[in-house]
Amino acid sequence: MGTTFLPVASLVTGVGGRDGWMSVLPGFAVGIPYSLMILSLSEQYPRKNLLQISEAVFGKWIGKSLGFYYTLIVVYLGGLLLGQIGDIYQASTMPVTPLWVFFLGGIFLVLFLIKSGIEVFARFSEVVFPLIVIALLLNVGLSVPRIEQGELLPILSEGFKPIFLGATKVIPFVMTYMLFLAGIIAFLPTGKQELSQLKTGVWRIIFLVGILDTFVVLIQLLIFGPAETIRIVYGLLVLGKLVEVSRTVAGVESLFLGVWLSAAVIKIGSLFYAVIWGLESVFGLKGVNWRHAIAVVFLGIAFRFVRGPSLIIEIGLVDEYLIMPFVSLWIPILWGVSRWKRGAGI
Amino acid sequence: MRSWLKMIKELTIRPKGERKVRKSPSYSIDEDLKKPLSGQTVKEILSKSSDIVFREFFLQGKERIPCLLIVVDGLVDKNLLDEFVLKPLMVELVGHPELAKATLSNVIDITIQSLLPGVEIKKISEMKDAVSSILSGDSVIFFGDSSEAIVIGARGWAHRGVNEPIAESIVKGPHEGFAETLRINTSLLRRKIKHPSLRIISLKLGDMSNTDLVVTYIEKIASPDIVSEVLKRLAKIKMDSVIDVGYIEEMIEDNPYSPFPQIAYTERPDVLAGKLLEGKVGIIVDGTPIVLVVPAILTQFLNVNEDYYQRAMTAILSRFVRYVGAFVAVVAPSVYIAVTTFHQEIIPTDLLMSISAGRQGVPFPALLEAITMTVVLEILQEAGLRLPKPIGQTIGIVGALIIGDAAVNAGLVSPLMVIIIGLTAVASYAIPYYDLSLAVRLIRFPLMILAGILGFFGVAVGLYAIMIHLLGLRSFGVPYTSPIAPLRIRALLQDTFVRAPWWALKSRPQLMDVEEPRPNGKG
Structure with a gap:
């Protein structure tokens, strides 16, 4: 789920118009076959991540090249997302606080989480996920009085094309998740029962996140209308600003950002792990010093990029042109070749 | 420099293997304890202490056997010893057919089997056992120069009764x-x-x-x-x-x-x-x-035994109040600082005006105001804790009412800050375990500082850091945050934030390997 719920409305409405909200769930559903392929590879090559499996299936040099590219894109995206923490906080609630404060706060949490180990990382996600869901539902629920039903109509006036176009904007998010799954499979249990539970879990989570994000897009469309939804990059935060409960609490945007921070930490943390696995698999580099080096690189990327729409555009470009084509080809080809090799007895 | 580093290392890093702390110096007594058991040696070891009683007497068996009873005055029940040990051996059993057979070689077995009626009687043959038994409050009888002795459990000392804690x-x-x-x-x-x-x-x-x-x-x-x-x-x-x-x-x-x-x-x-x-x-x-x-586990420190004695519904309410109290105790001052310093937009205008009016004339920033008040509260708590009860109450009244009121009237702190700090103190008393309450008091300070410097971002960073720390803790191998993470749905719904009725508590908590199902609960 990560941080998708902030920009998703603007992205899908940008290409899908008022019918963009219907593309979220199909977009997320694309993740199901990819997840199943990864789990199937994990069954075939227990305790190995996809980079190691690539080396085993394609040979050393192709495997290492894929690993190198994998490491580059995850390190770049991780740094950009760290930059997004500063960007969002500065743009919304704390405009005069220097950016480096947010970067340092974010990377501190990520490093602490990484130092605590993969088990704690999983537990952190387990605790934070319900908080995110509750915060989203509250934000959406408290905005209901501002709904204007007419904004949604007419439905499917341009056929199914907007849904297809919208889905192309959601798929990169799913592919980023696949990058993490590609590495973490080495830590997952490979027993028949556990794999079956994992497969069920993948179905459930993709549908849950898909439905939640659909609500998020829908509520923004119903309140802002398509034009404003496209214009406001972080529409959910603007919704938070509008909330007022019985003249007691107003503008819960800053509270909502607190919850969003945890999601951002999980996403950056997962990319951090991906970099660690990449460095280990490709160059054999591991240890605390290398983790600190990765943190410095993340900070460097976060500082390097200009703020505002350019950062969002940059993240979009990485998602769409670097991650999506790579993952959408790499995993099916790897899965296909490994199946063929097994069938052929090679 | 190296010795300094070594000292710092010793003070901060707990050794992994044997954990030695202030190991006692070796005394000559350690050597004495390795000697063969004998009444005279024990007497020599213990004779320098005035509270040790040495009672010598004779037992008239087949031969006249010299005996030595050693006890610690104040640790034995003298009546019990007189009535059931000394009186039978010295007076009542004289002429008893079993006693008449006693010689130095068999007197211990005859005494244990036929003469003394006590439950806790055993034979020893080690010097260290004899000394340890005497010093623990047992009575030891030595017979002549025999290398064995009898330990009689007749402990009795002044102690506090069974009272309500x-x-x-x-x-x-x-x-x-x-x-x-x-x-x-x-x-x-x-x-x-x-x-x-x-x-x-x-x-x-x-x-x-x-x-x-x-x-x-x-x-x-x-x-x-x-x-x-x-x-x-x-x-x-x-x-x-x-x-x-x-x-x-x-x-x-x-x-x-x-x-x-x-x-x-x-x-x-x-x-x-x-x-x-x-x-x-x-x-x-x-x-x-x-x-x-x-x-x-963490949630155990917020649940009390009375939850299981009350009706389930009232227990749920009590637990809810405690959890809310703990949350308020952790975040109330930092949220107040963050809101008044950085995020005024979260407060509706009317309320904001009222808060601003209260803070008008206060010369300090909210962070300094809150930290000062919290430190004063900590001093008051510490001062009141170890004083006699009536003085402790006076300290509370003087501190909370007089100093608080005077500080507000003097314009040094805002009335709302006094309310927030008071609320925090009351909320922390809702935490039933003192150790957890102390931990909460400790983590409040860094959270306040983070809130004063970075607003809600700082509070969020602080809370997530605490969360990560808690998620990584284990107690004897059991995750500290269980059953929340790792999630154990049954334990979470049965007996964590809520307490299910007794008839629904069909299994024991899934915090560890439990081999036997709980038999209570209706089918």
């Missing part, structure tokens, strides 16, 4: 509490669990104090791994004395650098019995009414 008082439920005597405590526990599977394993700790302690658990309910881990960690401790459970708590907990308590404690037999029935392990130490319970 002040720190764990309840409205509904049993009102008895543990005392300072180990055997009283084990008997209180045994009265609650009358089942042969209740195990009580005796140990001794402390080279000088020779403190008795027991590890107790219920076989087939407690995880064998946890039991063996407890015994293993206790065996590693090498200290010269164990005066209280606090001495061993820090030596056996998983993460000594955490402010959060990882071992629970209780002064109530009913709580200990309840925890043992959940599969936990108790450590009872002689000389203190506090009993350690392991493993401990």
